[in-house]
Amino acid sequence: MRDTNLELQESGWEELRKEARKIEGDLDVKLSSYAKLGARFTQGGSGYVDSGSPPIGSSRSWKSMEMEIQSLLEKLLDINDSMSRCAASAGPATSVTQKLARHRDILHEFTQEFRRIKGNINSMREHAELLSSVRDDITDFKTSGSMSPRMQLLRERASIHGNISHIDDVISQAQATRAVLGSQRTLFTDVQGKVKVLGDKFPMIRSLLGSIRRRRSRDTLILSAVIAACTLFLIIYWLSK
């Protein structure tokens, strides 16, 4: 009976694991396609040349692929839960636990990657939508932009401003670190003071510790004597009875 049950559970486990591996393979392929789609969207957006049909087409395929990946992730999560229940009912086996942990890690990794790519695609799409306009305006703007030297100076200044922002971030980190180090130094100064005071009083402390140790051993002796006396009394009483 138990053997039959175990065999059934093992076969269920293997089937679930096979299905999980298949879905993981599918997810890998689809995530790669999704990333390529994002890259193509980026190129399309930056060029601004084909502003007519490609955004609509890529948007449609992007949405359908996103839904597909989402459903695959949910299915994989369900299968992982089933495998977890199977492993729990089957009993403690180390290889099963390791495989289960590995599958869980893979699912987590896929989820994180999907979320990141989705965020990127959303950013790019919003950017393109904000800057979308008529082709003539783009052509005029490109001409005027490339010709004027003032634009190049402004671009340079924007780069410098970006650098200033980065420097601000680094400086704020340094300030936070300096504050923490300052508080640590204060703490160590206090500790040093306390240790010095302790050192001054060390002979007194040593004698105090000696007294404590003697008192403790005396207490132990007294307790042992009392216990022995009570035990002896009980034995004598029992014998006399």
Next chain:
Amino acid sequence: MADQLSKGEEFEKKAEKKLSGWGLFGSKYEDAADLFDKAANCFKLAKSWDKAGATYLKLASCHLKLESKHEAAQAHVDAAHSYKKTNINESVSCLDQAVNLFCDIGRLSMAARYLKEIAELYEGEQNIEQALVYYEKSADFFQNEEVTTSANQCKQKVAQFAAQLEQYQKSIEIYEEIARQSLNNNLLKYGVKGHLLNAGICQLCKGDVIAVTNALERYQELDPTFSGTREYRFLADIAAAIDEEDVAKFTDVVKEFDSMTPLDSWKTTLLLRVKEKLKAKELEEDDLT
């Protein structure tokens, strides 16, 4: 791996036995705490994160019985770090308990650090409401401890998320406050126009052109050099485009600014909202005519 797992389970059994037993000499909680610590360490080496987290929680219970709140809080933090890999909700609740314990013993700076860590966990999960709440708490605690730099970092996060949740007034106040503080610091005053630009964009999202104009005048008084910057020109031109309800002009202004300084995703999202509103208004006008 397997050896570590079995060793951890052995230590855990010993600790449970010691807890259930009656301690004649010495404290059973101290001994159990030692054994739980060893067990949790073995579970971590075996990469059994759930077991490690659960064991750290038991360790925290032992330390609470011993009235050692600092050690209990530290055990909760270790449990949170273990759960972070498998169960975000459990991790957040552990950090919450650690924060409460640190507040009890008066270690506000550590409480602030772990509140910020909770906020970062929620940010990773893209739960913006909760991330905003915890960043706000963290900023308050850092401010109480006079750690201004970290407080300002948390406040900027609060402002960013508040704008994403369409709480523009709160976002505006925070950016203006940070700009005002930055003006007094020689190192940070060159970043003031960035903060004022963010505040201006939030004003645009509110859709009140007169308020935008008043805000721009106030910013000029705040920072005399702001009126000569491209950020000021950008905001003023957008306000004019909105006043005239001209989507093409709006798009031109944004495109010109973006060609010099690429807009990040946060600014893109907010400006897209402004543009959608402007388009809707224009369509409305067309329908009326």
